[in-house]
Amino acid sequence: MADKDKPVAAPESPGELSGELSVPAYWAEAKAALMARDRIMNKLIPQFGDLHLRGHPDPFTTLARSIVGQQVTPKAADLAWGKLLAICPKLSPAQVLKAGAPELAGCGLSKRKTEYILDLADHFKAKRVHADLWSQMDDEAVIAELVQIRGISRWTAEMFLIFNLLRPNVLPLDDAGLIQGISQNYFSGEPVSRSDAREVAANWEPWRTVATWYLWRSLDPV
Numbered sequence: 001m002a003d004k005d006k007p008v009a010a011p012e013s014p015g016e017l018s019g020e021l022s023v024p025a026y027w028a029e030a031k032a033a034l035m036a037r038d039r040i041m042n043k044l045i046p047q048f049g050d051l052h053l054r055g056h057p058d059p060f061t062t063l064a065r066s067i068v069g070q071q072v073t074p075k076a077a078d079l080a081w082g083k084l085l086a087i088c089p090k091l092s093p094a095q096v097l098k099a100g101a102p103e104l105a106g107c108g109l110s111k112r113k114t115e116y117i118l119d120l121a122d123h124f125k126a127k128r129v130h131a132d133l134w135s136q137m138d139d140e141a142v143i144a145e146l147v148q149i150r151g152i153s154r155w156t157a158e159m160f161l162i163f164n165l166l167r168p169n170v171l172p173l174d175d176a177g178l179i180q181g182i183s184q185n186y187f188s189g190e191p192v193s194r195s196d197a198r199e200v201a202a203n204w205e206p207w208r209t210v211a212t213w214y215l216w217r218s219l220d221p222v
Contacts, residue, residue: 023052024052024053024055024166024168026168026207026210027052027053027210030168030207030210031045031210033207034204034207034210034211034214037203038203038204038211040185040186041204041211041214044185044214044215044218045214047218048214048217051217052213053162053163053166053209053210053213055163055164055165055166056163056164057164058091058164059124059131059134059160059164060091060092060093060120060121060124060131061091062160062163062164063120063146063149063152063156063160064084064091064096064117064120064121065081066152066156066159066160067113067116067117067120067151067152067156068080068081068084068109068113068117069081070113070151070156076108079108080107080108080109083106083107083108084104084107084109086107087099087103087104087106087107093120093121093122093124093125094121094125096117096118096121097118097121097122097125100118101114101115101118104117104118112151113151115150115151116149116150116151117151119149119150119151120149120150120151120152123149129145129146129149130145134165135165139161139167139169139170142157142160142161142165143157143158143161146160153174154174155172155174155175158170158172158174158175159172159175161209162209162212162213166209167209168206168207168208168209168210169205169206169207169208169209170208170209170212171197171198171201171204171208171212172212173194173197173198175212177215177216177219177220178197178212178215178216179192179197180219181212181215181216181218181219182196182197182200182201182215184218184219185215185218186200
């Protein structure tokens, strides 16, 4: 997981704009189950005490931030994000659309990223995505809807499931951090295939999000 995807304050429920921190309802149960059945998790989880996944509360902001951070360094992403917030303080879809391509490009965004963010804003404003229903939809249904938006890959959609909807059983096989974490913790640093990763993760069901988060932390402690 890249720095741009580090968790921030968790909402009380998916999509709720709460500034308070809360532990995902399933976290304690998931920790206990993973420690009981997986010897690596049994050693890893206690190293991080009471730390836990914290979610990005607003769907549009979460997705826009992921687009800004694509294929650039965390420092460059933070700089562009700060400039975007300066011209769109509320970062609402309507505000982004009103700013338009020239203003967005002036934030340091590429032509393609500018198009992606405008398309994202248009999807939200025109209600071509069903953000109010995502909490009731299963993971694959949410992914299928999100990847219809330009600039949103399956990986981005899976990060959204983890950090916005706080889904407990996501396995982002395209995530380099997950693969590296499995390699270092389960295979002594040897290369790991997607098949290897699936085999290891089968033991984590139905808490693959939680195991993934601890593997991220093993690479990048907070």
